[in-house]
Amino acid sequence: MQYNEKIQKIAQLIRESKKTLALTGAGISTESGIPDYRSPGTGLWEKHDPVKTASLSALRRDPAQFYALNLERWTAYGNARPNVAHYALARLEKMGLLLGVITQNIDSLHVRAGSTRVWEVHGHLRTCHCMDCRKTYPFDFLVARFRQGENPPACTACSGILRPDVVLFEDRMNEDFFQATQVISGCQLLIVVGSSLTVYPVAGLPGVARQLVIINRTPTPWDEEATVVVNSSAGQVLRDVMAELGEVIPADYGT
Structure with missing residues (x-):
């Protein structure tokens, strides 16, 4: 698929899904100046x-x-300040198209962007x-x-x-992780944004979802299982998806 076809397909999957979650990693925050x-x-x-x-x-x-x-x-x-990708996910939640965000990040940017259902599995x-x-x-x-x-x-x-x-290396996983493993049950669509999907146990969560969209600059071990893979900027992709859904988010939104 060409880029525009991928954007259209992601928007279609979001519209059709009855239970959609996002899983985010460090790559969603690099556009806010936080290194991965x-x-x-x-x-x-x-x-x-x-x-x-x-x-x-x-x-x-x-x-x-x-x-x-x-x-x-x-x-x-x-x-750091939330970027377009964070605001897009918060907006999807407000539109009733996203149940919430499971994040590996500790930067609180989803919370600052307005997401209300956030499972911070690394604290x-x-x-x-x-x-x-x-x-x-x-x-x-x-x-x-x-x-x-x-x-x-x-x-x-x-x-x-x-x-x-x-959650430091060698720590046990926190309560948010165990809640996330319950919330993701029955997930029809999981949108992975900015995660390499190599850090377990979180990297095993995509296996629960019926369909998978991966937005990440580099390949992941789950790419072959995904319905759509876009190796590009999280902010650009999610802004384009929102436009396809009829929601305009300016590139400088929130700045």
Whole structure:
């Protein structure tokens, strides 16, 4: 299929589906200025071994180094703004054409774009908690303590080490993931946006959907199973799909 035919087909699938979900990965946020993790030549994990820098054992072994390596990168996410792709998915939900978004991202951009049903299967950076007493704090509290020279940031109640509410390497999956595995049951159409579909267990979710659309700049292991594959910009593709559905989203929407 040519590009325009693919756009028309995706719009048709969305119209006809009675239960549609989106599954998003780092590629949907690159257009908001957030680097992805696995793209050849540019992926973050080509520069840093995640098991050594962003794992539960790394946090426990040397929490000061863990924060020195990761915190500034995470706080930069707070300056990012949702892009057209995020707004398109939020609009699809409001139109009743999308049940919700399952996301691997921790940047909260779907929430900021207005999506109300979001399953953040790798957690988020809005809160943190004490590893000892489990007291919860806003993530900004952790950042403020770090920038005041406290590394690692500590709990004010028991002096335990604080950790962000994200799923680190070696962590068990969070409650959102288990909810997502239930929500996706009976899914007629899954729209994958910006995910390499290589990180399990999330990469197994497409197998539950009856039909699959993949929008990603590079090939994925699920491409042969998909009804439509578009290797292009998530923002461009979703803006064109929305136009096909009669909804105009300007390229600079939300900026």
